[in-house]
Amino acid sequence: MSKIFSDALHEQLGTWPIGYIPYGGADFGEVRSVAQAIGEGDDDAFHAAWTAAADRMMDEGRDAEARGHASSARDFYLRAACFYGKAFHPLFGYPVDPRVVQSSRRQIEAFNLGLALGDDPVRPVRIPFETSSMLAYVIPAQGRANERRPLIILTNGYDATITDAFFASAVAASRRGYHCLIFDGPGQGTTLIEQGVHLRPDWETVIGPVVDFALTLPNIDSSRIALSGWSLGGYLSPRAASGESRLAACVADPAQSCIADGFRAYAIKLGATPEQAAHLGSLPEAFIERMEEIIAHDRKLHWSVAQRGYWVNGASNLRDYLASVERFTMSGRIESIHCPTLFTLAENDPLASGTEAFFDALRCPKTLLRFTDSQGAGDHCEMSNRSLVNRKVLDWLDEVL
Numbered sequence: 001m002s003k004i005f006s007d008a009l010h011e012q013l014g015t016w017p018i019g020y021i022p023y024g025g026a027d028f029g030e031v032r033s034v035a036q037a038i039g040e041g042d043d044d045a046f047h048a049a050w051t052a053a054a055d056r057m058m059d060e061g062r063d064a065e066a067r068g069h070a071s072s073a074r075d076f077y078l079r080a081a082c083f084y085g086k087a088f089h090p091l092f093g094y095p096v097d098p099r100v101v102q103s104s105r106r107q108i109e110a111f112n113l114g115l116a117l118g119d120d121p122v123r124p125v126r127i128p129f130e131t132s133s134m135l136a137y138v139i140p141a142q143g144r145a146n147e148r149r150p151l152i153i154l155t156n157g158y159d160a161t162i163t164d165a166f167f168a169s170a171v172a173a174s175r176r177g178y179h180c181l182i183f184d185g186p187g188q189g190t191t192l193i194e195q196g197v198h199l200r201p202d203w204e205t206v207i208g209p210v211v212d213f214a215l216t217l218p219n220i221d222s223s224r225i226a227l228s229g230w231s232l233g234g235y236l237s238p239r240a241a242s243g244e245s246r247l248a249a250c251v252a253d254p255a256q257s258c259i260a261d262g263f264r265a266y267a268i269k270l271g272a273t274p275e276q277a278a279h280l281g282s283l284p285e286a287f288i289e290r291m292e293e294i295i296a297h298d299r300k301l302h303w304s305v306a307q308r309g310y311w312v313n314g315a316s317n318l319r320d321y322l323a324s325v326e327r328f329t330m331s332g333r334i335e336s337i338h339c340p341t342l343f344t345l346a347e348n349d350p351l352a353s354g355t356e357a358f359f360d361a362l363r364c365p366k367t368l369l370r371f372t373d374s375q376g377a378g379d380h381c382e383m384s385n386r387s388l389v390n391r392k393v394l395d396w397l398d399e400v401l
Contacts, residue, residue, distance in 0.1 A: 025078070043091060050086045087099075125138065129209050150397075151178065156230070207227060251342045251344075257334065264280065279326075346382050369392050375388060
């Protein structure tokens with residue numbers, strides 16, 4: 001597919017809603033129209049164009065609701081939530097841009113309005129976590145809200161928001177007959193933006209309270225609770241499964257056993273020895289300075305590391321950030337995963353480079369699903385054919401659960 005957005009970072013961030021088309025998050029013409037409105041514009045233009053489109057959808061939703069068309073109003077509100085959520089992504093970073101806070105709040109407002117208008121209205125809930133709490137929603141199985149059904153807990157990665165989890169996975173799972181629980185964990189969505197709570201590697205500590213909460217819900221089959229993570233969630237999900245015995249299944253899309261490996265390989269490419277790269281936080285200053293220079297001159301890399309990475313991980317410089325990513329590892333924990341586990345592997349996804357080795361190390365019942373360019377699903381999280389990975393993953397869960 002040819003590029004839609006002129007800027008490479010805008011293309012990376014702005015095309016994700018195309019993967020949500022089967023689930024009501026966008027239509028292609030709407031995304032293309034936003035891209036045309038941005039043109040050669042900067043991140044301010046990106047934010048303005050997505051926000052204007054979302055505002056228009058909110059107006060149409062209010063008009064439809066006033067006329068008694070609840071179904072159309074719901075669709076407009078949910079689509080507006082998706083667009084507000086896309087608007088602030090290029091503005092990631094610390095200090096937090098006020099537009100990030102504003103857009104996040106509008107996103108949640110629109111999401112709440114849309115979910116409240118369903119056949120089975122959904123309200124936001126809070127899951128207690130340490131000294132704070134996490135925003136969450138329980139999405140019921142479509143047409144089966146009052147039935148005792150299995151539950152899928154969905155966990156995001158680095159920069160996805162709670163509406164991303166909804167459109168990417170929860171809608172498909174709900175249609176298939178699963179109850180779903182989506183939430184903003186530490187370092188994610190509202191928990192990061194509103195509370196300043198940073199990402200943490202010990203996701204088993206996060207999922208424990210989430211499962212505790214799930215077990216209080218009516219119509220949940222406590223023996224059939226699955227955890228599914230995408231993007232960085234492909235590390236967080238197996239990590240949680242290594243310490244949470246109440247999970248009946250685990251999905252990682254794609255599976256990652258060590259977040260630091262990519263940085264180690266890059267340091268070695270720049271001339272560091274394997275021994276030096278084994279301790280990223282202690283790299284000689286010359287390598288840190290060289291990496292900082294490269295990051296500063298690569299727009300996508302600068303956004304990923306210096307904007308998103310520093311903020312989400314709570315780091316103020318590259319050395320501290322590299323030290324923080326070393327803590328995201330499955331070392332010594334893989335053998336503690338006992339539930340049936342599914343890994344995905346898209347052929348062009350750089351985050352999946354260690355998936356096969358991770359899969360080979362598993363000692364639990366395991367399945368590896370490969371996705372290719374020929375299926376239109378060869379890129380990160382299979383975003384050009386999200387419906388395919390949903391079908392395959394849900395088929396597997398049907399069989400396992």
